[in-house]
Amino acid sequence: MTTSTIGLFVGLLLAIAAAAGGFTGFLFAVILAVVGFGVGRYIDGELDVAAFSRGRRHDR
Secondary structure, eight states: OOHHHHHHHHHHHHHHHHHHHHHHHHHHHHHHHHHHHHHHHHHHTOOOGGGGOTTOOOOO
8 A cells, every 4th residue: 555545544534523513523633644654664674662761861
């Protein structure tokens, strides 16, 4: 599945959320999409959660 196809499906799902739930439903769908994207990147190993922890300094 190409990136443009995934983008098309995400756009369609957000449009359905906006039509069914109004602006609040749209915002809720966008927040869930961002969380799902982050979880997917973490599972794929493309997101380093340790970089977001406060008070730690990571030397590279």
